[in-house]
Amino acid sequence: MNLRDRLTGARLAFAGLVLIMVLLPSLATAFFVNFVMTQTLILGLAAATIVFLAKYGGMTSLAQLLMFGIAGFMFGNAALAGGARGLNLGWHPWAAVGFALLVTTVAAFVLGAIASRTTGIYFLMLTLVYGVIGYFVFAQIVEISGPGGITSIQRPDLLGPPIRLYYAGLLLSVLAYLGFRAVRRTAFGLALQGVRDDPVRMASLGFNVALHRTLAFTMAGFVAGLAGLLNVWWNGQIDPASISIGPTLILLIIAVIGGISSLEGAWLGAFVYVLVFTYLRDLPLVDRIGITEARFNTVIGVIVLAIMVLSPEGLTGIGQRLRRRLRRRVAAEAAPTAGDSLPVHTTQKELGGTRP
Amino acid sequence: MASVVQVRAVTVAFGGLRALRGIDLDIAQGERVAVIGPNGAGKTTLFNVIAGDIAPTSGAVVIRGQDCTYRPSRHRPRLGLARTYQKARAFAGLTVRENIYLALAGHRGRHRALWQSPTDHRMRDEAAEVASRVWLASQLDEVAGELAHGQRRQLELAMAIATRPDVMLLDEPASGLSRGERERLVELLESFDDQLTLLVIEHDMDVAFRIAQRVVVMADGEQVMAGSPEQVRSDPHVHQIYLGTEAAV
Numbered sequence: 001m002n003l004r005d006r007l008t009g010a011r012l013a014f015a016g017l018v019l020i021m022v023l024l025p026s027l028a029t030a031f032f033v034n035f036v037m038t039q040t041l042i043l044g045l046a047a048a049t050i051v052f053l054a055k056y057g058g059m060t061s062l063a064q065l066l067m068f069g070i071a072g073f074m075f076g077n078a079a080l081a082g083g084a085r086g087l088n089l090g091w092h093p094w095a096a097v098g099f100a101l102l103v104t105t106v107a108a109f110v111l112g113a114i115a116s117r118t119t120g121i122y123f124l125m126l127t128l129v130y131g132v133i134g135y136f137v138f139a140q141i142v143e144i145s146g147p148g149g150i151t152s153i154q155r156p157d158l159l160g161p162p163i164r165l166y167y168a169g170l171l172l173s174v175l176a177y178l179g180f181r182a183v184r185r186t187a188f189g190l191a192l193q194g195v196r197d198d199p200v201r202m203a204s205l206g207f208n209v210a211l212h213r214t215l216a217f218t219m220a221g222f223v224a225g226l227a228g229l230l231n232v233w234w235n236g237q238i239d240p241a242s243i244s245i246g247p248t249l250i251l252l253i254i255a256v257i258g259g260i261s262s263l264e265g266a267w268l269g270a271f272v273y274v275l276v277f278t279y280l281r282d283l284p285l286v287d288r289i290g291i292t293e294a295r296f297n298t299v300i301g302v303i304v305l306a307i308m309v310l311s312p313e314g315l316t317g318i319g320q321r322l323r324r325r326l327r328r329r330v331a332a333e334a335a336p337t338a339g340d341s342l343p344v345h346t347t348q349k350e351l352g353g354t355r356p
Numbered sequence: 357m358a359s360v361v362q363v364r365a366v367t368v369a370f371g372g373l374r375a376l377r378g379i380d381l382d383i384a385q386g387e388r389v390a391v392i393g394p395n396g397a398g399k400t401t402l403f404n405v406i407a408g409d410i411a412p413t414s415g416a417v418v419i420r421g422q423d424c425t426y427r428p429s430r431h432r433p434r435l436g437l438a439r440t441y442q443k444a445r446a447f448a449g450l451t452v453r454e455n456i457y458l459a460l461a462g463h464r465g466r467h468r469a470l471w472q473s474p475t476d477h478r479m480r481d482e483a484a485e486v487a488s489r490v491w492l493a494s495q496l497d498e499v500a501g502e503l504a505h506g507q508r509r510q511l512e513l514a515m516a517i518a519t520r521p522d523v524m525l526l527d528e529p530a531s532g533l534s535r536g537e538r539e540r541l542v543e544l545l546e547s548f549d550d551q552l553t554l555l556v557i558e559h560d561m562d563v564a565f566r567i568a569q570r571v572v573v574m575a576d577g578e579q580v581m582a583g584s585p586e587q588v589r590s591d592p593h594v595h596q597i598y599l600g601t602e603a604a605v
Contacts, residue, residue, distance in 0.1 A: 187461055190450070194458050197447035204407060205462030205515070206433035 021170050025163055034162040038234055040274045041169030043254055044267030045176055046227035049220035050255040051266045052180045056189060057216045058119070058196030060260070063111060063127035065251045066134035067104050067221040069243030071228030073138060074100035076150035076238055085146025093156035101225050108221020109214060116213035119199065131248045139240035149239025153232050169230050173267065176223050180263055183219070192216050246297075253304055259314025268315050276300065359418075360385045360523055360553050361406060361437075366415030368401050368577075375401040376412070377577040385522070388545075388554045390568035392561070392588075394597060397574040399557045400442055403525050406555070407439045408432050419523070433463050436522030440515075440529060442557070444508035448501030452492055452511055455500050456483040456518050463519035482518070490514040491540065505532045513544075523553040530563045542566050565589065573597065 025033050046068050053059040077087040078096035115126050138145040159165050183189040192212055194202045199209045232238050254273050258265025280299060311317035363381040376398045383389055391399045404410045406417055408429035416425045419435045446455050457479055487493050490510040495503065500511060509532055516524055530538045545567045558564040565585040573580045573588060575597050588594055
């Protein structure tokens with residue numbers, strides 16, 4: 001395959017988007033970059049793990065925010081020195097990063113090994129149970145979560161200025177996006193999609209279905225852990241309420257807004273969520289029609305409902321549909337009018353389902 | 357000749373329903389056996405037990421001398437056993453090539469090479485060769501979920517062939533195929549190596565009797581009789597089972 005073949009429209013669009021994101025700090029305000037976009041990248045990275053598991057493994061997980069939280073809590077416990085809340089291990093920040101990722105990955109492996117025995121709604125419910133148990137573990141064992149959370153968490157010196165955290169989020173998001181897409185083309189990724197389509201058939205072909213599910217869950221847990229680290233560096237604190245059932249569902253909603261069968265959708269959903277969360281209160285008349293900050297989740301609920309009705313594949317699904325319609329229109333205009341013959345164009349109808 | 361598959365007094369109960377009642381079956385290497393019987397006779401349940409998809413309530417399954425009764429189905433390919441399903445179970449979201457690749461990889465333990473690209477030339481060539489054997493060469497890059505019913509059955513067969521098995525269980529391979537496709541299927545089955553053991557469930561008697569050396573007749577979870585195609589064809593009991601006549605028993 002030569003360079004011209006590799007430069008597809010989608011790849012060029014991706015490269016262009018990354019370029020814009022790299023240049024964004026010189027184009028937009030510091031608030032937009034350090035608040036809106038950094039948060040978008042962090043939540044998008046975490047939501048991408050939900051999409052990865054759902055799209056390639058057929059597993060809709062509600063435990064990804066728990067992994068996100070475990071990494072944050074472990075970093076806080078390991079990095080903070082005496083006087084702060086938590087275990088106060090006082091380790092070097094990068095040692096704390098390694099520790100946080102190790103604990104998160106091991107937790108993901110163990111929880112994944114148990115959850116891999118279930119499918120469909122049972123998997124969803126089991127991972128919801130993980131989220132609830134995780135919340136209570138951190139809420140009740142204050143030795144590892146501090147009374148009211150762990151505060152004053154400093155990021156490593158390398159990521160000191162907020163702009164560097166933005167670039168770290170961008171780098172990890174790009175790596176995770178390309179990594180998840182690359183996994184799809186490996187033997188493991190192909191087997192994972194086979195497990196998604198028909199686990200019984202995969203077992204009859206000699207594959208260890210539970211192991212594949214467990215490894216995918218572990219991989220997603222590791223990436224969610226990276227997002228959790230970025231989050232704790234961005235927030236400077238973490239408390240059990242941040243991994244309770246509400247935020248757990250918010251992460252799923254972010255994935256649904258973008259489109260749960262589209263990796264790009266994770267970041268798109270996060271962007272929409274953060275935009276609404278940040279700017280809704282500034283819109284004129286919003287207060288007068290009763291949309292206050294306390295009713296913010298109702299607004300998000302209405303948005304999700306509207307998107308689900310318009311396109312179960314989320315915003316990326318709407319985008320794909322518009323693109324197909326445009327392509328058909330262009331093709332129709334370009335087609336020569338051939339005498340009396342009836343023009344027939346290629347038509348395509350997708351009846352839901354996950355397509356690679 | 358030594359038995360490659362032995363089924364010993366296998367009983368399967370689903371609650372109060374006994375789908376299999378003490379089935380005994382010995383299949384020699386290279387033997388071609390057809391299992392026939394009316395719907396609900398327990399044929400597919402027998403396949404599921406041999407393939408490890410369900411564990412029997414009692415009894416034993418021995419494959420190539422190893423007791424596999426309670427071993428999960430994923431161990432069967434290592435013993436040289438491959439199967440197809442009554443309802444085609446190709447991976448709907450993957451292409452024909454990728455489906456065959458998974459069969460090749462599972463059989464060889466290549467799935468352990470987790471990060472390897474599945475697109476190396478040798479595997480591509482093998483997948484293409486297997487696809488051409490079941491007349492799917494021109495559909496290699498089509499998504500399996502978009503294939504016609506008959507083509508999905510061909511893909512099922514391709515995935516079984518790809519594992520280069522010693523024992524192949526085919527559950528209604530001719531179902532949904534046109535007359536011409538059935539003819540080609542019989543030719544394909546007859547072209548297999550003599551050492552390949554075939555156990556086939558088939559409702560099309562013409563296909564079953566042409567490929568089988570021995571026919572096992574089942575009804576109500578029991579083995580009613582077993583014999584050569586000629587013996588089964590002329591047996592009044594078999595006629596009664598299939599046609600419900602008052603033939604003398």
